Amino acid sequence: MMFASKEGRYFLQGNIAVGEAAIMSGARFFAGYPITPSSEIAEHASVSLPDVGGTYIQMEDEIGSIAAVIGASMTGVKAYTATSGPGISLMGENIGLACMVEAPCVIITVQRAGPSTGLATKPAQGDFLQIRHGTHGDHMIIALSPASVQECFDLTIQAFNFSERFRCPVFLVLDGIIGKMYETVEIPKRDKIEIVNRKKATGQPEKFQPYKTDEDLVPPFAPFGSSFIARANGSGHGIDGYPSADANNHEQLVYRLINKIERYKEEISLFKKFNTSDADILMISYGCSVRPAMAAMKKAREEGIKVGVLQLQTLWPFPIDIIKSFISKVRLVLIPELSLGQLKSEIIKYSKDIPVIGINKLGGISIQPEDILNVLYKEIAK
Amino acid sequence: MKYNGKKYIKKELLPFFWCPGCGNGIIFAAMTRAMEENNLKKKDIVAVTGIGCWGKADDYLTTHAFHGTHGRAIPVATGVKLANPLLNVFALVGDGDGATIGGNHLIHAARRNIDIIVVMSNNLNYGMTGGQYSGTTPYSSITSTSRTGHVEDGFDVSSLVKSAGAGYVAKTTIANPRMIQKFISKAIKKKYGFRFIEIISICPTHYGKYNKMNNAVGMIKDIKQRTINIKKAEQLSPKELENKIIVGEYNDQNIEGYIQRYRKKINK
Numbered sequence: 001m002m003f004a005s006k007e008g009r010y011f012l013q014g015n016i017a018v019g020e021a022a023i024m025s026g027a028r029f030f031a032g033y034p035i036t037p038s039s040e041i042a043e044h045a046s047v048s049l050p051d052v053g054g055t056y057i058q059m060e061d062e063i064g065s066i067a068a069v070i071g072a073s074m075t076g077v078k079a080y081t082a083t084s085g086p087g088i089s090l091m092g093e094n095i096g097l098a099c100m101v102e103a104p105c106v107i108i109t110v111q112r113a114g115p116s117t118g119l120a121t122k123p124a125q126g127d128f129l130q131i132r133h134g135t136h137g138d139h140m141i142i143a144l145s146p147a148s149v150q151e152c153f154d155l156t157i158q159a160f161n162f163s164e165r166f167r168c169p170v171f172l173v174l175d176g177i178i179g180k181m182y183e184t185v186e187i188p189k190r191d192k193i194e195i196v197n198r199k200k201a202t203g204q205p206e207k208f209q210p211y212k213t214d215e216d217l218v219p220p221f222a223p224f225g226s227s228f229i230a231r232a233n234g235s236g237h238g239i240d241g242y243p244s245a246d247a248n249n250h251e252q253l254v255y256r257l258i259n260k261i262e263r264y265k266e267e268i269s270l271f272k273k274f275n276t277s278d279a280d281i282l283m284i285s286y287g288c289s290v291r292p293a294m295a296a297m298k299k300a301r302e303e304g305i306k307v308g309v310l311q312l313q314t315l316w317p318f319p320i321d322i323i324k325s326f327i328s329k330v331r332l333v334l335i336p337e338l339s340l341g342q343l344k345s346e347i348i349k350y351s352k353d354i355p356v357i358g359i360n361k362l363g364g365i366s367i368q369p370e371d372i373l374n375v376l377y378k379e380i381a382k
Numbered sequence: 383m384k385y386n387g388k389k390y391i392k393k394e395l396l397p398f399f400w401c402p403g404c405g406n407g408i409i410f411a412a413m414t415r416a417m418e419e420n421n422l423k424k425k426d427i428v429a430v431t432g433i434g435c436w437g438k439a440d441d442y443l444t445t446h447a448f449h450g451t452h453g454r455a456i457p458v459a460t461g462v463k464l465a466n467p468l469l470n471v472f473a474l475v476g477d478g479d480g481a482t483i484g485g486n487h488l489i490h491a492a493r494r495n496i497d498i499i500v501v502m503s504n505n506l507n508y509g510m511t512g513g514q515y516s517g518t519t520p521y522s523s524i525t526s527t528s529r530t531g532h533v534e535d536g537f538d539v540s541s542l543v544k545s546a547g548a549g550y551v552a553k554t555t556i557a558n559p560r561m562i563q564k565f566i567s568k569a570i571k572k573k574y575g576f577r578f579i580e581i582i583s584i585c586p587t588h589y590g591k592y593n594k595m596n597n598a599v600g601m602i603k604d605i606k607q608r609t610i611n612i613k614k615a616e617q618l619s620p621k622e623l624e625n626k627i628i629v630g631e632y633n634d635q636n637i638e639g640y641i642q643r644y645r646k647k648i649n650k
Binding site: 029031057059063068070071072073074076101223224226227230231232 | 392395424425426428430440441444445446447448449450451454457458459460461462463464465466468469486487490644648
């Protein structure tokens with residue numbers, strides 16, 4: 001493997017494009033547990049990381065995997081793991097730990113049909129809400145989702161950059177279709193790719209406070225092993241990293257963990273729009289459901305129906321302002337997604353009087369353009 | 383004693399929050415003395431803890447520290463060590479943290495012989511949550527969730543870890559602080575492989591109270607009476623060993639650590 005060591009055009013699987021981009025981002029540690037349809041990312045890491053001085057380890061379960069990733073991250077190493085819905089469920093508690101200790105890391109989920117073991121080899125989009133709310137307590141999370149193999153590459157780089165900049169876990173949300181699909185990928189020259197590294201602690205080591213933040217609400221980082229003695233604490237803690245059960249301190253801490261992300265929401269909110277300028281009907285989608293939406297749009301446009309597509313690349317923090325501004329210009333919103341309406345449940349909070357119709361499918365089979373068109377024709381005829 | 387371990391102790395936060403008579407202070411003191419004996423620099427130590435009474439140990443350390451979730455100290459320590467092999471990584475776990483909720487991590491870490499030191503304080507119950515039974519609570523013991531006597535047998539954790547493949551396994555009790563220091567010090571000197579030190583401790587507040595044992599002094603006396611060295615134990619029958627605490631080195635082999643093996647296999 002390791003195609004991306006040189007720029008050029010490559011024919012890659014989505015999962016492999018993620019692996020290549022991870023290494024190009026500077027990731028040097030992977031801990032994971034095999035699960036379909038994500039396993040190629042682990043296999044790629046096991047082969048590729050040693051070539052760049054990195055380490056791969058297969059843990060006993062996903063709980064151990066995310067724990068090891070967080071531990072590795074606190075030594076200053078960029079770390080990642082890959083799994084599917086069942087693995088994210090197991091990681092739940094430690095995802096909150098990553099938020100609380102402010103460990104930058106990337107968690108890739110290649111979604112499959114649930115609940116439980118569900119249809120292990122079949123795609124779905126059922127992790128949308130669990131990545132946001134799977135761990136307990138108030139917190140904010142960043143989640144990006146690619147809809148092509150090229151975006152698998154590009155958004156993996158972006159996911160590592162966001163995790164480093166904001167010192168938080170970032171989800172990269174694929175699905176069984178996008179992860180397993182092969183497409184051509186353009187890999188740019190290394191110096192054309194922006195790589196962000198976490199802010200480092202400066203000043204006198206004796207005066208270092210591991211959770212003292214700058215203006216941007218993000219604390220500068222000192223790796224384990226440096227003369228800046230670091231403390232990572234999953235319990236309520238003061239800026240010195242020692243425990244604190246003080247009510248005001250807890251309130252400030254939780255607000256800061258949320259606001260360090262919320263404040264930069266506009267920069268974090270990535271999306272693509274297609275034919276939206278004159279559209280009076282809008283489809284909002286992400287991941288594997290974007291293509292059927294695009295095909296349906298093309299067909300509808302041929303028939304003179306003014307349909308546009310809004311593709312969300314950033315799922316969380318939920319791009320409320322973007323959603324609102326696009327929805328306000330149309331008379332109908334369609335949400336194709338491979339779940340019973342998880343994305344829709346979020347959008348209807350902001351849609352006011354504009355009708356929002358979900359196009360949903362179970363069974364682990366991709367939504368077809370016809371599925372969308374059938375609903376579209378019916379709605380127009382009303 | 384020649385060493386006092388002071389430089390590793392955050393004296394502003396003393397006294398310890400542990401109850402009067404708790405064994406954790408003895409383990410903590412012996413551990414920091416072992417660190418000093420080996421001249422470890424604070425910046426080269428990472429103490430990883432989970433949740434439980436002994437999981438509060440990092441609060442009193444001046445070294446790097448990671449205080450994480452219940453049962454997950456060992457996999458966090460695994461990630462720390464693999465990402466920076468130069469560090470001395472200690473996972474400080476109790477019997478609940480290390481041998482119950484985190485039991486699977488413990489046996490797999492021992493099997494892969496990951497290059498960390500685990501110091502387990504085994505007080506036979508969940509102290510922090512009020513004295514419920516754990517994976518090491520002995521048969522028939524009274525706890526807050528086994529009022530009529532515990533149904534299950536407890537793990538013999540050191541034997542478990544030995545059979546899982548750890549290169550260095552030693553067990554002692556809080557009645558012998560010198561031996562705690564000796565074993566931890568030896569574990570530090572060995573540098574490689576999974577090194578496991580189990581210390582049988584006491585919880586007078588809960589376990590002692592429920593089982594109508596004497597105060598801390600009485601409980602330590604009881605431990606002393608029941609303690610037998612592993613060499614002597616080899617000559618005794620299972621019947622004679624009933625209710626005995628077998629202390630000593632359960633395994634002391636120089637098996638290659640995980641990191642050495644990994645580097646060989648990937649040819650780096």
